[in-house]
Amino acid sequence: xxxxxxxxxxxxxxxxxxxxxxxxxxxxxxxxxxxxxxxxxxxxxxxxxxxxxxxxxxxxxxxxxxxxxxxxxxxxxxxxxxxxxxxxxxxxxxxxxxxxxxxxxxxxxxxxxxxxxxxxxxxxxxxxxxxxxxxxxxxxxxxxxxxxxxxxxxxxxxxxxxxxxxxxxxxxxxxxxxxxxxxxxxxxxxxxxxxxxxxxxxxxxxxxxxxxxxxxxxxxxxxx
Numbered sequence: 005x006x007x008x009x010x011x012x013x014x015x016x017x018x019x020x021x022x023x024x025x026x027x028x029x030x031x032x033x034x035x036x037x038x039x040x041x042x043x044x045x046x047x048x049x050x051x052x053x054x055x056x057x058x059x060x061x062x063x064x065x066x067x068x069x070x071x072x073x074x075x076x077x078x079x080x081x082x083x084x085x086x087x088x089x090x091x092x093x094x095x096x097x098x099x100x101x102x103x104x105x106x107x108x109x110x111x112x113x114x115x116x117x118x119x120x121x122x123x124x125x126x127x128x129x130x131x132x133x134x135x136x137x138x139x140x141x142x143x144x145x146x147x148x149x150x151x152x153x154x155x156x157x158x159x160x161x162x163x164x165x166x167x168x169x170x171x172x173x174x175x176x177x178x179x180x181x182x183x184x185x186x187x188x189x190x191x192x193x194x195x196x197x198x199x200x201x202x203x204x205x206x207x208x209x210x211x212x213x214x215x216x217x218x219x220x221x222x223x224x225x226x227x228x
Contacts, residue, residue: 009079013071027098069179118159118199
């Protein structure tokens, strides 16, 4: 049995985090859950702590990318063999974690990305679906030569042994682009798996999408 850690970055998710944890436990109670509270101003930290789940806390708000790195490093320290990145906002289905990690368990992939554009149900906002995401796809393809159906999915899994090859530097949302970039740059076995997404708000705004592209460019070209 592989040691599978589910890393969840959380910021002001008191309304969702308990249900997310419960769904993951229901999907498979052998998963190790690690929540990284990114200096929430609500009761997120207390809810997770009272649920008996491993919870780490940033002393300042650093961003989703930083929270995922903190959680991933902790998981590796605890002996994780497979690490799953999973959102705290209850948009993804815990029951689909099994299908995302399966290619890694069967040694068909080193890293797997959940895709919101491979046929499963989605109520993605029109602006995000028709403008933000296509812009991200164009950026990835023409700047980095990467062809992916979903370049900004927060649902992914990877073999813990390859962590150093995807070790991202962006503290905020551009970490998605960095992880993709390093995955292809280091010739890792990459696979996409269809996943369901249920939006409870309007998600990433157009300006936010442009900021991700700008931050991705700066992180990859200037820092590396």
